[in-house]
Amino acid sequence: MGAEELRMKTEDQLKTDLAGLKKEAFNLRFQQANGQLENTARVRAVRRDIARIMTFLGQKESVKAASAPKPAAEAKPAKAKAKKAAKPKAEADGEKKAAKKPKTTTPKAKKAAAKKTAKTKAQ
Numbered sequence: 001m002g003a004e005e006l007r008m009k010t011e012d013q014l015k016t017d018l019a020g021l022k023k024e025a026f027n028l029r030f031q032q033a034n035g036q037l038e039n040t041a042r043v044r045a046v047r048r049d050i051a052r053i054m055t056f057l058g059q060k061e062s063v064k065a066a067s068a069p070k071p072a073a074e075a076k077p078a079k080a081k082a083k084k085a086a087k088p089k090a091e092a093d094g095e096k097k098a099a100k101k102p103k104t105t106t107p108k109a110k111k112a113a114a115k116k117t118a119k120t121k122a123q
Contacts, residue, residue, distance in 0.1 A: 001052065006056045007056070014057055025046045025047065
């Protein structure tokens, strides 16, 4: 099946050809599994014909989609970004130091941190 042949066919004809080739591919696989397949090259040819037809169908669909009128794009409202109030540096630094906690990710580190806080509370 040549490319020129496929270009001349309509979508419906291509779909019927595709269905027939898929059935043939199924039968060839079945014959191969049973050991009855005589022409092994036919499996490859059918597989390639299926791919070729699917390519032409995809091209025809993309041309159809490109020629269809596109709906008008709706404008999205612009989001207003709220600015954060600037803090004085002295307050910001003090808050950061007070808010910082040691990172404890592993169980061993958690135990060590718990012992350290227990010692500081005891004093």
